[in-house]
Amino acid sequence: MGYFGRLKQAVSGFFPAHTREDKNTKTAENTASPRGLPNIHILATGGTIAGRQTGAGPHYQAGEQGIEALIGAVPTMRGLANISSEQVTNIGSQDMDEKTWLKLVHRVNELLTRADVDGIIITHGTDTLEETAYFLDLTVPSGKPVVLVGAMRPANAVGADGPANLFDAVVVASSPDSAARGVLVAMNGNVFEARDVTKVSTTAVQAFAAPNFGPLGQVHDGRVFYWRSSDHRADHTSARQHPEFDVSGLDMLPAVGIVYGHANAPALPVTALVEAQYRGIVSAGVGNGNLYHEVLAALADAASRGIAVVRSSRVAAGPTMRGIELDDARYGFVAAGTLNPQKARVLLQLALTRTQEPGEIQKMFDYC
Numbered sequence: 001m002g003y004f005g006r007l008k009q010a011v012s013g014f015f016p017a018h019t020r021e022d023k024n025t026k027t028a029e030n031t032a033s034p035r036g037l038p039n040i041h042i043l044a045t046g047g048t049i050a051g052r053q054t055g056a057g058p059h060y061q062a063g064e065q066g067i068e069a070l071i072g073a074v075p076t077m078r079g080l081a082n083i084s085s086e087q088v089t090n091i092g093s094q095d096m097d098e099k100t101w102l103k104l105v106h107r108v109n110e111l112l113t114r115a116d117v118d119g120i121i122i123t124h125g126t127d128t129l130e131e132t133a134y135f136l137d138l139t140v141p142s143g144k145p146v147v148l149v150g151a152m153r154p155a156n157a158v159g160a161d162g163p164a165n166l167f168d169a170v171v172v173a174s175s176p177d178s179a180a181r182g183v184l185v186a187m188n189g190n191v192f193e194a195r196d197v198t199k200v201s202t203t204a205v206q207a208f209a210a211p212n213f214g215p216l217g218q219v220h221d222g223r224v225f226y227w228r229s230s231d232h233r234a235d236h237t238s239a240r241q242h243p244e245f246d247v248s249g250l251d252m253l254p255a256v257g258i259v260y261g262h263a264n265a266p267a268l269p270v271t272a273l274v275e276a277q278y279r280g281i282v283s284a285g286v287g288n289g290n291l292y293h294e295v296l297a298a299l300a301d302a303a304s305r306g307i308a309v310v311r312s313s314r315v316a317a318g319p320t321m322r323g324i325e326l327d328d329a330r331y332g333f334v335a336a337g338t339l340n341p342q343k344a345r346v347l348l349q350l351a352l353t354r355t356q357e358p359g360e361i362q363k364m365f366d367y368c
């Protein structure tokens, strides 16, 4: 047994394999096709992984190639799984919208109820990949693997990273060890959980990190190795609770905006969102989610009008804690914990489909 095998054996005694509710899980083992391989379905949405460079310069267009071309570039993946695919859309993920999120989640949930689908891969642009991943993480009840994957270099660039990332995504989606871990992201040899992963470089191939908890595992030589379980309860002592949000009847989500904090920040963005009748505002505050006094006054006013206000931080790592320099209870604010502003926005949109009450929303932020 090699190094990874020994390490895996060593850690598996300490960490439970899965922490998520597992009732719908059918692993690759128990639904294997006659070829003895799992059935993996790819939903393609575009991004640089499907991008094409046109001239000699660096310019390229995201979302140009169809999924069949991407699969064709990685013939070895057919040795890992029976691959099927469909093109959901073909866009740069800067154009991702809620309509597409809802279309995706409806399709994912439909596919995962089928006994002949063991796992799903979603190809996606990297710009907003983390938001789609977290949205699906909160809305897909199945424990079967769902893996998002992208690339930093267009499909026809020298050193394109898409083929290797796609191969790794098939490895991850095909592994029974990936079941019941929530939605995963496979990028540059790492496996991340949807909740913590974020894009940290505009250009590097190592574009993603999980600033608070680190990657869940790694893909190495066609195998996935998990180092730890998913554990995000506020006290970090027990398994993350995962109430799924049922969006099956929805064709839109509540409007939530993000306001970026900085020195001498004006109240104007907050008042604009209030006037536009947004139902929620996420503050990307400074430090531990702190607010310039004019912004604080505007957000307090918004909260007093029944608009849900969540304090997150523009700082890359560390939690935004309740009641440290700011009395959240007094203002009716919610603290985002370790969710960055764009993830906090996703959770707040879903929370608002259930309640507008800050105490109830705070509980969701503590446990999602």
Ligand code: ASP
Binding pocket: 046, 047, 048, 049, 062, 091, 092, 093, 094, 124, 125, 126, 127, 128, 150, 151, 152, 153
């Ligand atoms: N703008 C592209 C996108 O998000 C970037 C990428 O995929 O890396 O679709």
